[in-house]
Amino acid sequence: MARTRITELLGIQYPVLQGGMAHISDAKLAAAVSEGGGLGIISAASGDTEKLAKEIDTARQLTDKPFGVNVMLMGENLDAIAALLAEKKVAVVTTGAGNPERYVEMWKAAGIRVIPVVPSAALAKLCARSGADAVIAEGGESGGHVGEMTTMALLPQVCDAVDIPVIGAGGIADGRGVMAACMLGASGVQIGTRFLMATECTIHPVYKAKLLKAKDTSTIVTGRRLGHPVRSLKTPFSREYARVEYTDISDEELEKLAVGSLRAAVCDGDEKRGCFLAGQISGLLDREQPAAEILREIMQEAAALLNEVKAWEK
Amino acid sequence: MARTRITELLGIQYPVLQGGMAHISDAKLAAAVSEGGGLGIISAASGDTEKLAKEIDTARQLTDKPFGVNVMLMGENLDAIAALLAEKKVAVVTTGAGNPERYVEMWKAAGIRVIPVVPSAALAKLCARSGADAVIAEGGESGGHVGEMTTMALLPQVCDAVDIPVIGAGGIADGRGVMAACMLGASGVQIGTRFLMATECTIHPVYKAKLLKAKDTSTIVTGRRLGHPVRSLKTPFSREYARVEYTDISDEELEKLAVGSLRAAVCDGDEKRGCFLAGQISGLLDREQPAAEILREIMQEAAALLNEVKAWEK
Numbered sequence: 001m002a003r004t005r006i007t008e009l010l011g012i013q014y015p016v017l018q019g020g021m022a023h024i025s026d027a028k029l030a031a032a033v034s035e036g037g038g039l040g041i042i043s044a045a046s047g048d049t050e051k052l053a054k055e056i057d058t059a060r061q062l063t064d065k066p067f068g069v070n071v072m073l074m075g076e077n078l079d080a081i082a083a084l085l086a087e088k089k090v091a092v093v094t095t096g097a098g099n100p101e102r103y104v105e106m107w108k109a110a111g112i113r114v115i116p117v118v119p120s121a122a123l124a125k126l127c128a129r130s131g132a133d134a135v136i137a138e139g140g141e142s143g144g145h146v147g148e149m150t151t152m153a154l155l156p157q158v159c160d161a162v163d164i165p166v167i168g169a170g171g172i173a174d175g176r177g178v179m180a181a182c183m184l185g186a187s188g189v190q191i192g193t194r195f196l197m198a199t200e201c202t203i204h205p206v207y208k209a210k211l212l213k214a215k216d217t218s219t220i221v222t223g224r225r226l227g228h229p230v231r232s233l234k235t236p237f238s239r240e241y242a243r244v245e246y247t248d249i250s251d252e253e254l255e256k257l258a259v260g261s262l263r264a265a266v267c268d269g270d271e272k273r274g275c276f277l278a279g280q281i282s283g284l285l286d287r288e289q290p291a292a293e294i295l296r297e298i299m300q301e302a303a304a305l306l307n308e309v310k311a312w313e314k
Numbered sequence: 315m316a317r318t319r320i321t322e323l324l325g326i327q328y329p330v331l332q333g334g335m336a337h338i339s340d341a342k343l344a345a346a347v348s349e350g351g352g353l354g355i356i357s358a359a360s361g362d363t364e365k366l367a368k369e370i371d372t373a374r375q376l377t378d379k380p381f382g383v384n385v386m387l388m389g390e391n392l393d394a395i396a397a398l399l400a401e402k403k404v405a406v407v408t409t410g411a412g413n414p415e416r417y418v419e420m421w422k423a424a425g426i427r428v429i430p431v432v433p434s435a436a437l438a439k440l441c442a443r444s445g446a447d448a449v450i451a452e453g454g455e456s457g458g459h460v461g462e463m464t465t466m467a468l469l470p471q472v473c474d475a476v477d478i479p480v481i482g483a484g485g486i487a488d489g490r491g492v493m494a495a496c497m498l499g500a501s502g503v504q505i506g507t508r509f510l511m512a513t514e515c516t517i518h519p520v521y522k523a524k525l526l527k528a529k530d531t532s533t534i535v536t537g538r539r540l541g542h543p544v545r546s547l548k549t550p551f552s553r554e555y556a557r558v559e560y561t562d563i564s565d566e567e568l569e570k571l572a573v574g575s576l577r578a579a580v581c582d583g584d585e586k587r588g589c590f591l592a593g594q595i596s597g598l599l600d601r602e603q604p605a606a607e608i609l610r611e612i613m614q615e616a617a618a619l620l621n622e623v624k625a626w627e628k
Binding site: 120121122139140141148149150151152153154156157158160170171172174176177179180181182183184185215216217220221225246248279280281283284305306309310312 | 434435436453454455462463464465466467468470471472474484485486488490491493494495496497498499529530531534535539560562593594595597598619620623624626
């Protein structure tokens with residue numbers, strides 16, 4: 001597993017990408033993951049090109065290794081961000097919420113590897129046809145924005161649909177998940193939730209404490225009604241949102257409920273108003289550790305599992 | 315994988331259970347699966363003890379191999395069904411929707427292996443403490459009644475929570491899924507949707523035709539509002555149910571909508587009123603074949619994958 005189509009494509013040691021988490025994945029986290037042998041990813045979700053340019057520069061000071069930037073295709077200031085990424089020639093761009101078709105040519109001309117996140121085999125096919133270098137098949141057990149398909153069902157169907165390498169995401173936090181994704185046909189994995197516990201991840205301590213306390217059933221999906229479902233920890237905020245979501249509350253009022261909730265979680269650790277994005281695999285988290293140690297541990301588990309498997313009879 | 319704690323516990327050739335599907339899993343299907351080396355399971359969902367007794371007798375005429383019966387713990391006529399199963403000394407009982415605690419002693423005294431389906435690590439623990447021989451950790455990508463957890467996230471967390479063997483279910487239809495479940499810690503798998511395509515499965519031909527046409531995104535979950543979410547193919551019925559589910563329709567009217575919808579699908583192939591239960595893995599189905607061939611094919615794929623893995627470097 002250590003050498004795969006993805007490690008070859010991206011020139012990295014381990015086939016592990018760190019998820020681009022809005023308002024969380026910054027230069028510090030991304031550089032730590034890349035230094036640790038995976039592919040760190042900076043989130044461009046703020047929509048602020050100046051800030052993003054600085055993050056990219058900072059990451060380059062922190063590591064010589066390749067890293068990526070994640071762009072939500074429904075975000076603000078998209079054209080300017082896309083142009084900045086081409087200008088900065090970042091190693092990898094991952095995209096969410098659609099087909100990055102209109103930017104692919106520009107990015108590839110800048111030497112960028114383009115890897116869209118896809119929630120279905122159909123979008124995987126479209127992205128491959130548009131020139132994507134790989135796709136990330138992400139199941140709805142992940143934290144943050146989620147689709148309806150799950151990793152176990154989505155991954156093999158995406159692998160059957162395209163010839164480019166497929167990266168599995170959603171519900172993966174240890175060596176077992178890495179090997180399972182492998183069996184389903186993935187050449188690598190993307191991990192978000194577990195990297196929230198990285199020492200270099202600067203979310204509020206209350207956020208980390210809540211993750212450590214989480215069980216398997218501690219997350220909830222809200223926002224389906226407005227077409228932007230997200231998975232987060234069950235908190236007073238998310239429970240209240242879920243309670244009112246299907247009442248006669250107006251779309252505007254519902255939308256207003258969520259404004260600032262991400263920042264309230266990430267920056268303030270505000271348990272009442274914060275939306276603490278997290279995946280179903282949160283229950284496995286048991287401590288804070290440096291990103292490099294997380295990567296090493298996961299890959300050691302995967303290697304040990306591989307050794308076990310080699311001893312199996314048919 | 316071929317010999318696991320589950321094949322040992324149940325005395326079967328392959329570590330594959332066939333899901334107990336309401337109004338679908340009868341003696342004919344169950345016997346075909348057991349004859350093919352897996353564990354066939356008859357559904358007791360009708361609540362009719364006389365009918366169930368006949369199905370058990372019929373299955374015994376069709377196979378000498380062990381088979382099981384699935385009981386929904388929120389079903390009707392439960393005490394009588396539980397007593398019948400003890401009297402008939404069926405090899406295995408799987409249960410849904412709760413902890414079968416109050417029947418475990420009686421069943422185990424009759425030599426029955428008791429295997430509850432669990433949607434969380436907490437229920438897995440409770441069931442283990444109640445004396446369950448194994449648990450089935452079922453993710454919500456499965457067809458029929460679903461929980462919120464997915465297989466990828468649930469399975470390792472259940473494996474960490476209990477010492478008894480764990481069976482993975484939800485989103486598994488081929489050798490890749492079997493091996494992935496293995497990597498996550500499972501000693502076996504339960505497969506429902508793929509067995510809908512078994513020659514011996516007597517659902518209406520329209521049902522099978524719809525399954526063959528299904529893509530990865532062809533299913534939908536309805537019924538969350540009333541607390542009984544089920545996953546089925548997107549059809550005029552399920553789309554209409556989803557459309558009205560969160561309007562001001564009363565609970566009674568909503569409930570009435572679904573009455574008879576399962577039978578309309580299974581018996582009549584009624585595309586308008588039928589609820590065609592199916593999992594997210596439906597997109598992988600490509601033909602009808604005998605149950606024994608399905609089992610052989612899945613296990614051959616798993617063995618081939620295992621061989622591939624053995625050739626990997628670390």
